[in-house]
Amino acid sequence: MSDAILAPTAAPPRAPGIWRQSWYRFRRNRAGMIGLCIVTLVVLLAILAPFIAPYVPDDTSAMLRGAARRPPSALHWLGTDRNGYDVFTRTLYGARTALMVGLGAMLIASVIGVLIGGIAGFSGGLVDELLMRFAEFFMVIPVFVVILAVVRLFGIVVVGTWMEDIPNLNMMTIIVLLGCFEWPPIARMARAEFLRLRGAEFVEAAHCIGSSRRDILLRHILPNAMPPLIVLVALGIGGAILAETMVSFLGFGDPKAVSWGQSLFFNYEALKVAPWAVLSPGAALFVTVLGFNLLADGLTDAFNPRLRQ
Template sequence: MHGTLPPKPPGIWRQGWYRFRRNRGGMLGLILVALVVLVALTCFVAAPYDPNDQSAMLRGASRQGPSALHWLGTDRMGYDVLSRVLYGAPTALAVGLGAMAIASVIGVIIGGIAGYVGGLVDECLMRFAEFFMVIPVFIVILAVVRLFGIMVVGTWMERVPHLNLMTIIALLGLFGWPPVARMARAEFLRLKHAEFVEAAICIGTTRRDILARHILPNALPSLIVLVALGIGGAILAETMVSFLGFGDPKAISWGQLLYFNYESLKVAPWGSVAPGVAIFVTVLGFNLLADGLTDAFNPRLRQ
């Protein structure tokens, strides 16, 4: 009679989820992020007005305070503030997720190669990453967006929808990969000497399978923490670019709402306060989520 097999120990993801559920800050961040995602998915149905509807101006109701018709009031252009804040959620998520997707791919490739190969390759790639870290990214983004906007005038690219916004996303991703690369390097450097990797090498597993099936999945928890933190940072960066007047005028973003309404802050504060609160809630949610993930997958850091 054979005895029953012992239960399989929980994996790293299940253990992390158990620890994450006990973290109140992390769960609050998850709820806030889920709320923003829900708004982004349903804004096209939930918004009471079309985001480009200026009928309130024709009625002489621009800069009108919150009322039954306009729950968060109207701005100086006659737009319904609530509708435009709701429509700003998809833009914010597109910026955060798009920028970090680009940064993650570049960072994991460069950091993974540096950590796994080591030696001179590691040294050169890390110096390359440090070079990118000292570049004044914000100034570069402002300059490139303005120059690119001038260069495309009169060309077919001028007809591309949301070209400025896509440029900002691409630049945030192209300059945001060094922290991901440094983390990926550290994780690949640690995991390549792990026992399960050495066992895979002994049975003849190819280098490609070792990287894709053994090292990368175990490095993902630490990388996801950086990605969650970077999403909030990218949203904040796009807000600052748009607030300075370098954003995409055709896109509905919270930074654009601040840019268009900050002059009316004294007479119609709701036009600026509402998108400001939306930015605060979104960035806070991703930061709390990243903090909870840190505690969940790196419990030693809680000390």
């Protein structure tokens, strides 16, 4: 018998998976890469804020020496606001709050949305119908008005109780409320993906080899349903940051938190006198939300290349 027959045949090269293919497409998307760079920069600035910021966020020494509302200088790179706070420092620390709100709210929304949408799509029938009507009920609620009312009411109720000593209680309330009202779009997308995938060949094959329902859901359907959900989450992070800023700008935010909305609320009346105190947090908000939107746009093209045709 010849050596050619005895020699083991080489295994065929494996085709790149969906995640690797998506990364290749994402790298060629200029808008997506710009968004990724912006988001990465914001995250790094938020993490390194204690080491980069020249002052602590609550330092009012500038007011004591009569340097409130001073324009940018060597001591204060972006000037000072009406309270004597260093604008550069408050802008850096505001990135921490913005990311905490965006990521926290969308984490809650993702868990609720994937759970409800996944059950609806995989079960079908009456369960699907009831869960989708439940999601539609949440979609017609005026979320912004509810958040303002609950935050104000909750702020009155906790006065004089042990909950008053919880740090950043109002901010945590806003995060939970945003998460509890932002899940319906994720649920609808999860339902559509689960409906599409439950009849796929690899799912039928998993049924045939005796895989449990839990294994099919967690190991086969959910990972393949994640790409479009990630796009929604990226968009939702920017939306949650913008929503918290609007709540804080109206005076319903957490007074103990350092946020861009608080900076806008305290300084918008002095726009003509000290515009730098408003323009800096406003520009930071614009760039951050733009970064997440561009990132979502790039992810959309990466996961759904046919949409570009």
